[in-house]
Amino acid sequence: MKDTAPSSWTRATLAKLAGVGAESLRFYEQQGLIEKPARNEAGYRIYDGGDLERLQFIRRAQDLGFSLQDIKQLLQLTGNIKTPRKTVRDFAEARLVVIRRKISDLQAMEKSLSRLVAQCSGKGALRGCPIAEFIGGQNIKPQRETCHE
Amino acid sequence: MKDTAPSSWTRATLAKLAGVGAESLRFYEQQGLIEKPARNEAGYRIYDGGDLERLQFIRRAQDLGFSLQDIKQLLQLTGNIKTPRKTVRDFAEARLVVIRRKISDLQAMEKSLSRLVAQCSGKGALRGCPIAEFIGGQNIKPQRETCHE
DNA sequence: CTTGACCCTGCACTTAACTACAGGGTGTAG
DNA sequence: CTACACCCTGTAGTTAAGTGCAGGGTCAAG
Numbered sequence: 001m002k003d004t005a006p007s008s009w010t011r012a013t014l015a016k017l018a019g020v021g022a023e024s025l026r027f028y029e030q031q032g033l034i035e036k037p038a039r040n041e042a043g044y045r046i047y048d049g050g051d052l053e054r055l056q057f058i059r060r061a062q063d064l065g066f067s068l069q070d071i072k073q074l075l076q077l078t079g080n081i082k083t084p085r086k087t088v089r090d091f092a093e094a095r096l097v098v099i100r101r102k103i104s105d106l107q108a109m110e111k112s113l114s115r116l117v118a119q120c121s122g123k124g125a126l127r128g129c130p131i132a133e134f135i136g137g138q139n140i141k142p143q144r145e146t147c148h149e
Numbered sequence: 150m151k152d153t154a155p156s157s158w159t160r161a162t163l164a165k166l167a168g169v170g171a172e173s174l175r176f177y178e179q180q181g182l183i184e185k186p187a188r189n190e191a192g193y194r195i196y197d198g199g200d201l202e203r204l205q206f207i208r209r210a211q212d213l214g215f216s217l218q219d220i221k222q223l224l225q226l227t228g229n230i231k232t233p234r235k236t237v238r239d240f241a242e243a244r245l246v247v248i249r250r251k252i253s254d255l256q257a258m259e260k261s262l263s264r265l266v267a268q269c270s271g272k273g274a275l276r277g278c279p280i281a282e283f284i285g286g287q288n289i290k291p292q293r294e295t296c297h298e
Numbered sequence: 299c300t301t302g303a304c305c306c307t308g309c310a311c312t313t314a315a316c317t318a319c320a321g322g323g324t325g326t327a328g
Numbered sequence: 329c330t331a332c333a334c335c336c337t338g339t340a341g342t343t344a345a346g347t348g349c350a351g352g353g354t355c356a357a358g
Binding site for chain 2: 303304305306307
């Protein structure tokens, strides 16, 4: 399960293993998210298991809602053994606040939209459709037939 | 309810009323989201209550998670009295699916991150910090890694 | 008459995270 | 030997939803 093989790969191979685009590796390198890799005789980038791990982390962190900028900072923080644990935790907590706000925003959207959809029979022409009325700017109030003719 | 006034405004005034940037009005016009407004003698754009309503809709729809492209389509659909109600409802339903998936993705993130934060005392140096370990690629809990969908 | 707040147009710039060339070099299978 | 897939660099383009600016015109107040 751990690193037993020599594991040295070129761009496309690592990209496939890590589940990212091959060009993205160059981009991440440019942005300082991964180390400049060693090169072989021909100048090809040679990656190893450490790079794979780092990329896997990058993907996990992206899935957790971190931006690449955040991830870069996180990698710097956690790369420095002197970083106090609190710094890292505060970072994660701040991100959590953002994620929770997004969730509640989306839940509000979901509620509004699903109510509109539920109110709409889906049959008949546009007149009286609750969604269209909401759009038309007349508040969702059902009995207001202000469709222009 | 005072929609009896002539209510004619220039850019900045309408922008303020609608809660959007003044330049955005030009952008929306360019993108076909609002009608080309009338002009006065000097060539100034003159907006009315209808424009305000449309802008307010645009903002509401954005809050519901629609992109400007979506909104443009919606406005076209609902501007056409012949549009079947079903078309509009299907549109809203498709958006609802997207919103619901986002919610559950974010909830998964929230769960992972809050578990990490809860496990981290916030005291001491970095060694042994669950967040840092997660980052470092040692999976903190090999059991339920990235349950994603 | 001057100042300052608006307005006009057209175009360039922004942010994020890639993605796609163009124009070359390298490595390997047949 | 020749395809062909892969690698290199540098640069430019993409999408979304605007924002900003230059270089002018207009309008009301003082």
